[in-house]
Amino acid sequence: MSTGVVDAELIGELTGIVGAAHVLHDPEMTAGYSIDWTRRFAGATPLVIRPGDTAETAAVMSSLAAARVPVVPQGGNTGLVGGSVPLAGEAVLSMRRLDGCEPVDELASQVTLGAGVTLADAQAHVAASGLSVGVDLAARDSATMGGMVATNAGGINVLRYGAMRAQVVGIEAVLADGTVVSHLAGLEKDNTGYDLGGLLAGSEGTLGIITRVRLRLHPTQPERATALLAFETAADAVSAAAALRRSVAALHALEAVFEGAMALVSRHLGVTPPVGSLGKKSGAAPSDDAATGGAWLIAEAAARTDPSDELGAAVEELADLVVDAAVALDPAARQRLWAFRENVTEAISAAGIPHKLDVTLPAARLAEFVDGVPDVVRAADPDAQPLLFGHLGDGNVHVNVLGPDGAEPSDAVDSAVLRYVAELGGSISAEHGIGTAKLSQLHLNRTEAELAAFGAIKRALDPAGLLNPNVLLP
Structure with missing residues (x-):
């Protein structure tokens, strides 16, 4: 089946399984399933099928397999590496109608x-x-x-x-x-x-x-305490994160926003952070330059009883590292602090179409990476702007790169950054997956023997190569 060409007999068969309302082949109806959230990855599909349960899904796949139709499964389409859209004219199998919630098994949790x-x-x-x-x-x-x-x-x-x-x-x-x-x-x-x-x-x-x-x-851990901490350097933030993990048993989240990203999200929100960095106290605006070194941590503790004393004592022990700090206990105040982290992705998307490089570094090389990656980016594309944030508690840094005026940067940026990650002993994908965006770099983290094993598993379960055929495996 090629893009734009749909077999009438197959459509009739699928319609008999899921109903006419859930077999889409009008290009205006299928367009929304063919572009991802980032707007960077877009394709086209001749057919979208929306089964309503497992039995319908099985019957649909049986029909598609018989017709040798390749398929991209799709959920909320919030992926960031091009793994959920039909980039090569595949059919889309949307799973959004399978939205049943069974009763909670409270005995088993x-x-x-x-x-x-x-x-x-x-x-x-x-x-x-x-x-x-x-x-x-x-x-x-x-x-x-x-x-x-x-x-x-x-x-x-x-x-x-x-x-x-x-x-x-x-x-x-x-x-x-x-x-x-x-x-x-x-x-x-x-x-x-x-x-x-x-x-x-x-x-x-x-x-x-x-x-x-x-x-x-x-x-559920209903009692929360949240701190926003500012640091002069990435190294200080990494050291503080390690100390907090050791000392706060109720630590629930440990998120980082670095200088350039903090400047962007602050402008996007129309506010300045309540705590400063680079030796500056609250009210000082962050710099657009990701290489200036400033870092912010959001540390949140969650427990059955109020964890504020535990978190506060741990923050006090960081006195030599922390430039400035703000602690929030009530939901509204906590949300104001979290806004600087949860709106970073939205702020970047509003600024343009970024290349998103989701990576993990060993703790011992994390600060080195944060300090070094802006130079790596600019060596590959002098006009590119790196914006860094992520989950510092597990070593996950999101490197977002924008070109001039919000355009995409050079593709050379991706290869350069991912090679740098591998040189430092890190993973080229922390949580977004490989998708199509990182297919050519998977060898940086996986040996030939591992890739051969992956291929053997794929062939055993999908010998015709119909399921997401252009994703993950090179």
């Missing part, structure tokens, strides 16, 4: 959710039971459970609960030929063979289409 349930809806569904989902991220209103598992999403609470793979205790999926595999009992101890949930987590839709997931839940 688990819940089973449809692949199309958004993170925000999942959070609201389990909250009444005094439980919470372990992963949280800014795209909570649109990111879906299936997509989050398929990309092994991370977010702001990884240092406490781990990424999405650590939350999965059961999974149901449809393979490329329409076969259903289902293992949803959620037993904490279950040594009966391969962990299919662990395998599908992070597979980016290349091995199977997730239809339901069973998640491990965590006790």
